[in-house]
Amino acid sequence: MGTHSPSGASGVPPQVTVSVDGLPGWLEPVAKAAHTIAPEQLSRFLPPPQGGRQAAVLILFGEGERGPELLLMERSSSLRAHAGQPSFPGGALDPEDGDPASVGPLRAALREAQEETGLDPAGVQVFSALPRLFIPVSGFVVTPVLGWWREPSPVGAVDPAETARVFTVPVADLTDASNRAMAIHPSGYRGPAFLVQSTLVWGFTAGLIDRILHFAGWEEPWDRGRQVPLDWRA
Numbered sequence: 001m002g003t004h005s006p007s008g009a010s011g012v013p014p015q016v017t018v019s020v021d022g023l024p025g026w027l028e029p030v031a032k033a034a035h036t037i038a039p040e041q042l043s044r045f046l047p048p049p050q051g052g053r054q055a056a057v058l059i060l061f062g063e064g065e066r067g068p069e070l071l072l073m074e075r076s077s078s079l080r081a082h083a084g085q086p087s088f089p090g091g092a093l094d095p096e097d098g099d100p101a102s103v104g105p106l107r108a109a110l111r112e113a114q115e116e117t118g119l120d121p122a123g124v125q126v127f128s129a130l131p132r133l134f135i136p137v138s139g140f141v142v143t144p145v146l147g148w149w150r151e152p153s154p155v156g157a158v159d160p161a162e163t164a165r166v167f168t169v170p171v172a173d174l175t176d177a178s179n180r181a182m183a184i185h186p187s188g189y190r191g192p193a194f195l196v197q198s199t200l201v202w203g204f205t206a207g208l209i210d211r212i213l214h215f216a217g218w219e220e221p222w223d224r225g226r227q228v229p230l231d232w233r234a
Helices: 025-034 104-117 171-175 203-215
Strands: 053-064 067-075 090-092 124-129 133-135 140-149 163-170 180-184 190-196 199-201 227-229
Touching (some): 025 203, 053 104, 090 104, 190 227, 199 203
Antiparallel strands (some): 133 140
């Protein structure tokens, strides 16, 4: 998750409209679930009453050759925090993003996605946001913003010092039981993971994907007894 963005560098419009108009039918379960899901159904780490740095991530759904897919990126291995870890595009809110309790997280999610992956925000339709969650290790209070990639644009690693690669993952691969496991951290952390695109998606990102698949009714039975280390590679 990025922590800084150049002021004035964003092509995100001043106002971001949230709309479900024109969403493909397969996204309707996600849009419906977003309106009923409670924070504690997504994570046991909820925002503290005070403090925490406001941030946002963009959970962007597109449609590729193999059907519905999600946009992810892999952090550079040279970063001090989250090195080499797959994630959603996103980062901390800038003052220019606006009210953290209103449009701020929506603008931040689109701005960070543009700066990190080069996507054109004009082709993204924001259709909802999930409840804010807390990442204790970084102190971020994160708003997951849900988007439909209505008009796909070319993407790639804008700054190799921060982003190693940008890629999409078919939802079919995420629901495939053979690609699912529980990631085991030396600290004792244990959480859902996805073995896709020659990498291991785990932590906050995998937890959100896991819950979205579940509440959208897309989840397939998988072996929660299967364990993989965090350094897994295909």
